[in-house]
Amino acid sequence: MGDTKQHHPSTLVIHAGQHADPHTGAVSVPIYQSSTFAFRSADEGAGRFLGTEPGYIYTRLGNPTIAALETSVAELERGAGALAAATGMAAVQTVYFALLGQGAHVVATDALYGPSRLVLETEYRRYGVTATFVDSTDPENVARAMRPETRLVYVESPANPTMAVSDLAACATIAHDRGALLCVDNTFASPLLQRPRDLGAHVVLHSLTKFLNGHSDVVGGIVVARDPELFARLRKVHRNMGGTMDPHQAWLVLRGIKSLALRVDRAQANARKIAAWLEADPRIAWVRYPGLASHPQHELASRQMDGPGAVLSFGVRGGFAPAKTMIESCRLATLAVSLGGIETLIEHPASMTHSALPRAEREAAGITDDLVRLAVGCEDERDLLADLDQALARAAEVAAVPVP
Numbered sequence: 001m002g003d004t005k006q007h008h009p010s011t012l013v014i015h016a017g018q019h020a021d022p023h024t025g026a027v028s029v030p031i032y033q034s035s036t037f038a039f040r041s042a043d044e045g046a047g048r049f050l051g052t053e054p055g056y057i058y059t060r061l062g063n064p065t066i067a068a069l070e071t072s073v074a075e076l077e078r079g080a081g082a083l084a085a086a087t088g089m090a091a092v093q094t095v096y097f098a099l100l101g102q103g104a105h106v107v108a109t110d111a112l113y114g115p116s117r118l119v120l121e122t123e124y125r126r127y128g129v130t131a132t133f134v135d136s137t138d139p140e141n142v143a144r145a146m147r148p149e150t151r152l153v154y155v156e157s158p159a160n161p162t163m164a165v166s167d168l169a170a171c172a173t174i175a176h177d178r179g180a181l182l183c184v185d186n187t188f189a190s191p192l193l194q195r196p197r198d199l200g201a202h203v204v205l206h207s208l209t210k211f212l213n214g215h216s217d218v219v220g221g222i223v224v225a226r227d228p229e230l231f232a233r234l235r236k237v238h239r240n241m242g243g244t245m246d247p248h249q250a251w252l253v254l255r256g257i258k259s260l261a262l263r264v265d266r267a268q269a270n271a272r273k274i275a276a277w278l279e280a281d282p283r284i285a286w287v288r289y290p291g292l293a294s295h296p297q298h299e300l301a302s303r304q305m306d307g308p309g310a311v312l313s314f315g316v317r318g319g320f321a322p323a324k325t326m327i328e329s330c331r332l333a334t335l336a337v338s339l340g341g342i343e344t345l346i347e348h349p350a351s352m353t354h355s356a357l358p359r360a361e362r363e364a365a366g367i368t369d370d371l372v373r374l375a376v377g378c379e380d381e382r383d384l385l386a387d388l389d390q391a392l393a394r395a396a397e398v399a400a401v402p403v404p
């Protein structure tokens, strides 16, 4: 396929890293389901370990199918290299473990993906790492939290489930000026809609489980490094700590990535329609979607992203009970966590993902009792609107009953 670096993202998703197999001509990258690779001689083996001979050694250290996926995402995110991980959280661990150490400090978005925040507050804390969580939609909050020992600024944008958008270029400048690195969790946007590296991020990561794979049938993660030195550092930790991927898993994600542009275009078009429809509906208290003029960072999102994406949240009038009734009444939208799949998923954080948090803490993180998150898929928009409409009718019946 030659050099694909000059192509547009919707071409890259189909061709980057995905060359016909040199041995057989197979157009689909074969699944090299082998844990180890034979050497022709002891000297060749030694050369592969030293890096003076090309070729594979052992699948935890590298594998042709996994390498194809890593090339694909590295090119999409315009990085020096990528590292595929067993899960999104394994990718997060590679970043934290490689870049933090005894006495290091992290400044992170407060509305971080739950476990990404939790491991900093608990497990890394045990090793003397401290973290300050800030509302990163205002870069001043990030700047104020920086300390001499801050090694990492870790930002999620758009953030979950509030859809808050942070200024990535401003965060990159703050990190750079203080000798820290900026890592962006780009899961919600996908590389089609946002390329943090071009805005100055040093590391970009994804839960491949979401948009990149896109079919709700695989978990996986990936880390992309901006420059070769940082990539080498992350690679060493990643391979030795062991959170690497399996070849079959890599092949499934490669298969999913090929349709990323088609899926994101369709899901985003559906999300735009649904967001506008919800905003005009009296049964809805508010809608948070970067594509709406009412979104607090709408202007920034329009500048920083190539589109507002396919995830949105909204408030069902009446609060907890009507919101819960609404999600339980959907027949097409599936009641499930996760996002970025071809099918529409709906969830109610206050009764599901965030139910363990005390209400005050939930509200501080922007997760109100009425908040419903909708991860819009690729179905026909008319069917989705009809489903939401009938579910909201059920919710309105509950909202009409006075609380005793």
Ligand SMILES: *Cc1c(COP(=O)(O)O)cnc(C)c1O
Pocket (backbone or CB within 6 Å): 087, 088, 089, 090, 113, 116, 156, 160, 185, 187, 188, 206, 207, 208, 209, 210, 219, 220, 221
């Ligand atoms: C899902 C998710 C993760 C974690 O990924 P897993 O594949 O579930 O381990 C990290 N960040 C964000 C924003 C996510 O949505």
